[in-house]
Amino acid sequence: MSSISLTSIDQPSKGQLFLQGTLAMVPLSIAVIPWGLLAGSFAIEAGLNVWESQALSAILFAGSAQLVATGMLKAGASLTTMLLATFFITSRHLLYSVSMRSKISPLPLKWRVALGFLLTDELFAICGQQSEKQFNRWYALGAGLSFYLCWNFATLIGIVAGSYIPAMNELGLEFAVAATFIAIVVPNVKSSPVLLAVVVSLLLSVLCHYLGIESGLMIASIGGMLAGYLAETMKGAQ
Numbered sequence: 001m002s003s004i005s006l007t008s009i010d011q012p013s014k015g016q017l018f019l020q021g022t023l024a025m026v027p028l029s030i031a032v033i034p035w036g037l038l039a040g041s042f043a044i045e046a047g048l049n050v051w052e053s054q055a056l057s058a059i060l061f062a063g064s065a066q067l068v069a070t071g072m073l074k075a076g077a078s079l080t081t082m083l084l085a086t087f088f089i090t091s092r093h094l095l096y097s098v099s100m101r102s103k104i105s106p107l108p109l110k111w112r113v114a115l116g117f118l119l120t121d122e123l124f125a126i127c128g129q130q131s132e133k134q135f136n137r138w139y140a141l142g143a144g145l146s147f148y149l150c151w152n153f154a155t156l157i158g159i160v161a162g163s164y165i166p167a168m169n170e171l172g173l174e175f176a177v178a179a180t181f182i183a184i185v186v187p188n189v190k191s192s193p194v195l196l197a198v199v200v201s202l203l204l205s206v207l208c209h210y211l212g213i214e215s216g217l218m219i220a221s222i223g224g225m226l227a228g229y230l231a232e233t234m235k236g237a238q
Contacts, residue, residue, distance in 0.1 A: 002010025040158020197228030
């Protein structure tokens, strides 16, 4: 009887798990603030009003897609072109969802929808490597929701600042994009196939940029995934 009570006491509560997830996300939330500032100011510069700019972050909730979409909007691209670009840029989330399906599929619909909406590169970095036994919905909710609120708050500041400070995109804030992904990728390089995927993606992106290939990002992503898959397959066959 006493052992059962002690076990129940040792188990963290929902609130504690939510707080643990929030704290785990803090470094990535801080790293994304300059990115949010840039996204907010860029939306204002593209001609969106305050409500439209904030709605972009609240509904789309995808930094790279937001920057591309606002840039295309400023250039006068059609809605179809913007939707296709957003689809391809965010298609990696399909892989994230497939990877985490075994953890999230047993949950009720409201949890699947909520965590699906909050699933970002950052949340996948925090929870994607957890086993089914380690994964906890409240921990994931704390990490994902805190990041969502931080992103929208940073965007709001960028919107306000962009209304008064012209050409904020010339302040070098775009480095936050690279810094955030470096912070996500480096801790997850724990095997030779993953390392090969990162190196191949890096080299292909640099080569495509040097050659002026506009679809270089997709080429680098696909090349890195193929290299990692082949390396994993050969490693498993040995």
